[in-house]
Each structure stands twice: as C-alpha cells, then as structure tokens.
Amino acid sequence: PHHHHHHNHQHHNHDPSGAAMSTHRQRHAMPSAFEGFTIGCGCYDITGPVAEVGLMGYGNLRQKAVGLQLRLRSRAFVFSGPGVGSGSGSAQPSFVFVSADLWSCTEAVKTAVVEGLQEIYGPTLYTRDNVMISGTHTHSGPGGFSHHALYNFTVLGFQRDNFDCICRGIVRSIVRAHARRVPATCSSHSGLLQGVCANRSQAAYLKNPAEERSLYASDVDEEVTLMRFDSTEGKPLGLISWFGMHPTSMDRDNCLVSGDNKGVASYLFERKFMDADYRTSDHFVAAFAQRAALGDVTPNSGDNGAGDNFTRMLWSGMRQFESTVELWQEAAQPEKTAVVTRLRHAHAFVDFSNVEVERTAAVGSGAVSAEAVAVAQQEMRAPLTVAAAASESQANHSRLR
Numbered sequence: 001p002h003h004h005h006h007h008n009h010q011h012h013n014h015d016p017s018g019a020a021m022s023t024h025r026q027r028h029a030m031p032s033a034f035e036g037f038t039i040g041c042g043c044y045d046i047t048g049p050v051a052e053v054g055l056m057g058y059g060n061l062r063q064k065a066v067g068l069q070l071r072l073r074s075r076a077f078v079f080s081g082p083g084v085g086s087g088s089g090s091a092q093p094s095f096v097f098v099s100a101d102l103w104s105c106t107e108a109v110k111t112a113v114v115e116g117l118q119e120i121y122g123p124t125l126y127t128r129d130n131v132m133i134s135g136t137h138t139h140s141g142p143g144g145f146s147h148h149a150l151y152n153f154t155v156l157g158f159q160r161d162n163f164d165c166i167c168r169g170i171v172r173s174i175v176r177a178h179a180r181r182v183p184a185t186c187s188s189h190s191g192l193l194q195g196v197c198a199n200r201s202q203a204a205y206l207k208n209p210a211e212e213r214s215l216y217a218s219d220v221d222e223e224v225t226l227m228r229f230d231s232t233e234g235k236p237l238g239l240i241s242w243f244g245m246h247p248t249s250m251d252r253d254n255c256l257v258s259g260d261n262k263g264v265a266s267y268l269f270e271r272k273f274m275d276a277d278y279r280t281s282d283h284f285v286a287a288f289a290q291r292a293a294l295g296d297v298t299p300n301s302g303d304n305g306a307g308d309n310f311t312r313m314l315w316s317g318m319r320q321f322e323s324t325v326e327l328w329q330e331a332a333q334p335e336k337t338a339v340v341t342r343l344r345h346a347h348a349f350v351d352f353s354n355v356e357v358e359r360t361a362a363v364g365s366g367a368v369s370a371e372a373v374a375v376a377q378q379e380m381r382a383p384l385t386v387a388a389a390a391s392e393s394q395a396n397h398s399r400l401r
Helices: 107-121 149-155 160-179 260-273 292-296 309-330 359-365 370-379 392-397
Strands: 019-027 037-045 073-080 084-086 094-100 131-135 182-192 223-231 236-242 285-289 338-347
Touching: 037 160, 037 236, 037 285, 073 160, 073 236, 073 260, 073 285, 094 160, 094 285, 107 131, 107 160, 182 309, 223 309, 236 309, 260 285, 260 309, 285 309
Parallel strands: 084 338, 094 131, 236 285
Antiparallel strands: 019 338, 037 073, 037 182, 073 094, 182 223, 182 338, 223 236
8 A cells, every 4th residue: 555646647457357465563572373374485587589579668669579688587486374364354365476578468468377376286275366466557568468459569469478488487487485484473674765766757747636645754665674584493494585676776768688677686686695506495485575665666777867778777777676675674673673463465357448548537627738638639529438348338428529
C-alpha cells in the first residue's frame, strides 16, 4: 500500500493478474502460538538471446541487442507453514514471490510458469492464486514475451526463444527455492533512501491538492522495505528489498542486455557482500524488487543526472545496495526490527472491458483540460468502445463519449 496519488500515473502491473501480499509484524518476542515458517530461496538465469532481438521498455525500434552487460536472473522465495494464508483468511500450504529481471511479467509468462509448476508438483500446490511474479522493470532486456500484439510491436513480434528461456528459468528458480525450504525466521525493517531519484513529472504532481502534498516530505516515495530471511540455525538465506525507482539508468540508445540498477544492486549483495557462487544452486538470494511508486520515479537526477549509462547505473545500484546493507545489519538486532508472524496474499482478476471511465471526473480534476476533451470529441467520428468483444448491451454501457 502506498502513498502518492499522481495524475499522469504510469501503472506497471508487474503481476498482470493482480496478486498482492501483506505481512503482520510483531516487535521483539514471537507469540507463543507462532509455529514459524519454512522458507526457501532460489535463483536461476533468464538472460535469453543477447543479439538481434529488440529490447523491451523504451519502444525504440532501433534498440536491438548487440551484446551482454549483466545477466538477467529470476529470484524466487517460497513461504509455507501455519503463518501463510490467503487474503480471505483460509490457510494455504505455500506462497511464492518472484522478482525477475524483466520489463514486466506478462500474462503469457505467468500462465506458462504456473503450467510448468503444475507439471512438476501437480495441480493444487502452485496455482495462479499463490504464485506472484514481479518484474524489476528493466528496459534493457530482450522483449517479445507477451501474447498481446501491442507489447510485441516494437520488438517486431513474439520471440519464442526468449519466452521459453524466461519461463523455464522462472520455473527453475521456484523449483530451487522449493527444494531448499528450511525452518526459518522472517524479519522486517524499513528506512529512507533519499537523494537518488526524482519525480518524472513535477507539473503533474503539483496538480495534486496542496493539503495532500503537505502530508509527505517528498514528491517521491523514498521508503525502502526489507524482509530478511534466516534459517532457525542462524544461516542467512536471502532478502527482498523493495524500493520504487525506474531501472532506466541505461538509456534508450543502449543495446547491451542488462538488469540495470536493480540488477547491479542484487549482484553486489549476492556476489560481493555474501560471496554467492552462481554456479551452485544453494547460494544467498537478494532480490531488489519494485514498489508501486516506480512509475513516477526516475533515477536520472541530481548527482546522478550526468555521466554515461554505466556511471549512472553503478551509482544508482550502489546507493540501493548500501542502503540495504545497512537495513540488513540492523535487522539482525531485535530492538530495531520486527518479526513477521503472518503472511497473507490475495489475487484478483479485473475485467477492464467493464470498467467505466468518467470523462467529467477527469476534466473536473484538472488532469485533462476541457479543450483537450473537445478536440478529442471532434476528431473521434465514432465513440470509443472499450468492450469491443462484449455484447451490444455491455458495449453501450461502457462507451466513452
């Protein structure tokens, strides 16, 4: 859940089927009834083709991969135990959270991953309802992994090799996490990471009411939320660090495949801080995942506004890495952190063909001028129908005039 309401919001729905997760935290001592979690962490390569494939994110037809800068990975976390349940309160044996170095998780990828898991574990353990796949939103990964033409358009079509590599890699990261489940503790900590990013649209943000803007110290969400996972024997297993910022340090002319600043942060924590060996299946896993606010946030500002792609990427990645190292170390101190005792997840589909869009509300808010609406009405000879495939009565109901 968060905070800022911006006009000009660019929504990046990383799990297109709308999964969400929440935690219950308790300071210091665990309740006597708490039986703990079993937690597994797994990582697998999803790099795919690194030449002759269009990169996904900027919509630049000329941006074709010519090589590799940083390998792309899927980082999976499997939670099970009495503390895990669905949003309705019912117990569910397991929940999976994946953070993958992708522009986004498409519906096609989610479907194929769940099908792949069900081939291995049967039809009930892992389903659409308890597998959540989040993209880091890198703009420097190969595209063409959707079944919707619009998302493949600037990549010149569906790319089967890339799609298969992504889906198999995500499945294998979850299989590794499943196999490595051990009794574990989960602690949560948060802090602020300031001065590393900026609002992409100041003019739009300033159209929010002054009384709303006065509630926040900044026009971007600067909070970092950490979940730290340790085995009950004291072995560090992994972490998820959420911070909302676009991984667009590499610009629209970059042609090297890369996880961008999020990938750099994960690499630094895993390889340099925890000495992970990517050739093994049981190394420490550090996911630098996205928060909801990333759509409004650019990394290219202030101290990081100048310099080449690599300078900006390393700077942003280092800041996220350093902030998370600090939170990680503090999370080991009981007086500074909270123990997670309950994990809840929820999943829903939204039928956008039946969502009504109110023109008058948009005009009244100032987000769209009355003049712009008048011009749009003149240029549109026929009303725009949202529900093209719906029945006539539904289509009439959801028509924009």
